[in-house]
Amino acid sequence: MLQSQLFTKTRKEAPKDEITKNAQLLIRGGFVHKEMAGSYSYLPLGRRVLENIERIVRDEMDRIGGQEIRMATLQPSEPWKQTGAWEKVDVIFKINSRTDKEYTIGQSAEEIITPIVQEYVRSYKDLPVAVYQIGQKYRDELRAKSGIMRGREFTMKDMYSFHETQEDFDRFYALAKEAYLRVYKRMGLVAKVTEASGGSFTEKLSYEFMVLTSAGEDVILYCDSCSYCVNADISKQKEGEACTRCTGGNLARATASEVGNIFDLGIKYPKDFGYTYKNKDGEDAYPIMGCFGIGITRLMGVIAEALSDEHGLVWPETVAPYRVHLLSLTPDDLEASSAANLLYDALLDLGVDVLYDDRKGPSAGEKFKDSDLIGIPLCVVVSKKTLVEGKFEVKVRSSGETKILDRDELLSLF
Ligand code: ATP
Numbered sequence: 175m176l177q178s179q180l181f182t183k184t185r186k187e188a189p190k191d192e193i194t195k196n197a198q199l200l201i202r203g204g205f206v207h208k209e210m211a212g213s214y215s216y217l218p219l220g221r222r223v224l225e226n227i228e229r230i231v232r233d234e235m236d237r238i239g240g241q242e243i244r245m246a247t248l249q250p251s252e253p254w255k256q257t258g259a260w261e262k263v264d265v266i267f268k269i270n271s272r273t274d275k276e277y278t279i280g281q282s283a284e285e286i287i288t289p290i291v292q293e294y295v296r297s298y299k300d301l302p303v304a305v306y307q308i309g310q311k312y313r314d315e316l317r318a319k320s321g322i323m324r325g326r327e328f329t330m331k332d333m334y335s336f337h338e339t340q341e342d343f344d345r346f347y348a349l350a351k352e353a354y355l356r357v358y359k360r361m362g363l364v365a366k367v368t369e370a371s372g373g374s375f376t377e378k379l380s381y382e383f384m385v386l387t388s389a390g391e392d393v394i395l396y397c398d399s400c401s402y403c404v405n406a407d408i409s410k411q412k413e414g415e416a417c418t419r420c421t422g423g424n425l426a427r428a429t430a431s432e433v434g435n436i437f438d439l440g441i442k443y444p445k446d447f448g449y450t451y452k453n454k455d456g457e458d459a460y461p462i463m464g465c466f467g468i469g470i471t472r473l474m475g476v477i478a479e480a481l482s483d484e485h486g487l488v489w490p491e492t493v494a495p496y497r498v499h500l501l502s503l504t505p506d507d508l509e510a511s512s513a514a515n516l517l518y519d520a521l522l523d524l525g526v527d528v529l530y531d532d533r534k535g536p537s538a539g540e541k542f543k544d545s546d547l548i549g550i551p552l553c554v555v556v557s558k559k560t561l562v563e564g565k566f567e568v569k570v571r572s573s574g575e576t577k578i579l580d581r582d583e584l585l586s587l588f
């Protein structure tokens with residue numbers, strides 16, 4: 175992509191009403207545009223990051239047998255009334271049609287998926303099944319001050335699974351937990367897993383996946399020695415107390431952001447919809463159901479918070495909008511600009527995603543500043559000066575490490 179063609183521009187100041195680092199950096203870098211509190215549009219750079227996050231999530235969900243679908247976002251109110259959610263769930267948007275009908279726009283999808291699966295999955299031979307989607311969710315959140323980490327519109331991956339037995343549910347639950355941990359790791363994040371009560375949904379246990387960041391809205395207690403972790407909201411334990419799971423560990427307290435959670439829903443929804451299947455003995459039985467969420471846009475915000483520095487964003491290679499930021503520092507110099515053009519083509523030939531700063535106006539200093547703000551993992555500099563020796567300067571964004579490489583050495587990195 176030629177940066178001279180990119181319609182977005184970086185900006186020096188973030189809007190005053192944005193108090194979180196993720197929103198400030200993402201707006202300054204031209205990744206997102208704010209429509210109102212809790213509602214953002216994703217611009218070319220931001221959309222590429224989201225797509226990379228989605229790809230990793232999709233990959234790991236497919237790997238544990240998830241089947242991707244896309245459910246309707248505009249939904250009838252009836253199934254939500256049938257389960258009691260219409261009255262009980264306070265974040266549901268309720269839409270009045272001019273025809274007197276009531277609709278909602280999806281805030282979750284248990285009420286939609288259960289009747290869908292009910293139609294096809296009728297026998298024990300059809301179970302287990304896990305279905306997921308990646309798409310927009312809408313919630314009437316009261317406080318939306320965390321930038322893209324808490325949206326009134328946001329992107330979520332929601333998966334729903336159905337099982338014959340509790341044992342089979344537990345097996346899948348463990349698989350999903352491992353898949354979730356791989357998802358976060360692939361994005362350069364370390365997630366701690368809390369064991370928490372499922373709140374209003376169910377009496378059963380759930381896991382929450384938490385990434386430590388000062389911008390998070392949760393407080394957790396975690397052991398400094400083993401993997402024990404609980405949400406401070408529900409726990410009687412206190413910071414500094416001895417860990418109840420291991421010997422020698424103590425509980426530390428930290429703010430964190432919930433980047434995913436998985437629930438055992440039991441048979442609530444199958445019961446609400448009268449969904450039974452024929453079990454091995456030919457009897458009608460309710461399937462056991464689970465739901466598994468990942469906050470896609472929240473993850474992008476958490477990465478922006480957790481992995482940035484004082485100069486700007488620092489994307490891990492797996493989610494970065496481009497792999498290489500090619501800076502042509504002296505584009506008015508014919509030799510240097512044609513060397514940069516040739517390098518750009520050679521990288522594209524190798525299948526490398528490149529943002530090529532070919533702009534003629536900005537100074538070298540401005541280009542470096544923009545590059546640090548945008549946070550592409552590898553910055554390759556071409557200038558009259560470096561070309562005297564036929565070399566290119568390569569800077570790793572995360573470490574600041576620089577190397578001078580010739581063309582072959584540079585291309586062999588990919
Ligand atoms: P929270 O406690 O943060 O409100 P939740 O328990 O309501 O989250 P779920 O309904 O289970 O969350 O949604 C699954 C995932 O979607 C969450 O773990 C989180 O990562 C993400 N998520 C939930 N609400 C929002 C939101 N308003 N904006 C962005 N992401 C969200």
Ligand code: MG
Pocket residue numbers: none
């Ligand atoms: Mg919530």
